[in-house]
Amino acid sequence: MVNDTSQSLNRLFSALGDPTRRSIVARLARDSALSVSELAAPFEIKLPAVMKHLDILEDVGLIRRAKHGRTVTVELSPRPLRTAVDWMQRCERVWEGRLDRLARFAEKKERRLQERNE
């Protein structure tokens, strides 16, 4: 069960494990493209620190940077998120099947216990 998807999900979730990066991603989800200085404005950290966070987000493919003249704008890139959503949906399907079997097992035990007590 080793595959590239799980590796990239690991990196994605790890990248999103930081509150500043989550906040950057959330703002980009709301406002689409923002310049680096607009992105940096609400944070108390310095611009180079923000750039470092952007590097990490860009490494996992969550954001794209584009240069327009002297301004660098940042926008979200949907593919890794789609991978994550796919993973969640697969995971939920697996659990639905498990819960079907678990419920059958537990309900049989419950009926047996009630019959014994009657």
Next chain:
Amino acid sequence: MSEATCVRRIEARPSIVFDALTTAEGMACWWCPDDGPVISAASDPKVGGRFRVRFRKLDGSEHECSGEFLEIEEPRRVVMSFQWTSGGVPEERDRVSRVELHLRLIDTGTELTVIHGGLYDDASADNHGSGWGAALDRLARWLAASSRLHPV
């Protein structure tokens, strides 16, 4: 975004559901991801205790999953971590999943909630459970909107 959640109502009392979730006999019935057979199951349901389930999927491939009970509050709550292993050796370095099981007594039996945490490594384990919350909800909405704009 980071976790998958399932809720199920089961017509059995919480103590029975709890045993079904944590004992080897119970796990042998449900752990396999499809209807394939479980080959072996062992479980030591106490905090720090371990479990191991070996099964064959319907496609014929054999897999083994082993993990540890991190928290046990009988019969209300179980938290466990697990990894896919082959002969006791992890198949994937640094990849550990975490599952929380919450059992709630209801009129008809038990309401079971499963929260399967995202894959994480040691570095991000501390952040796990700190809530990806609102930011990620917004992301999911953004994703839904963007897939309308850029259909795959």
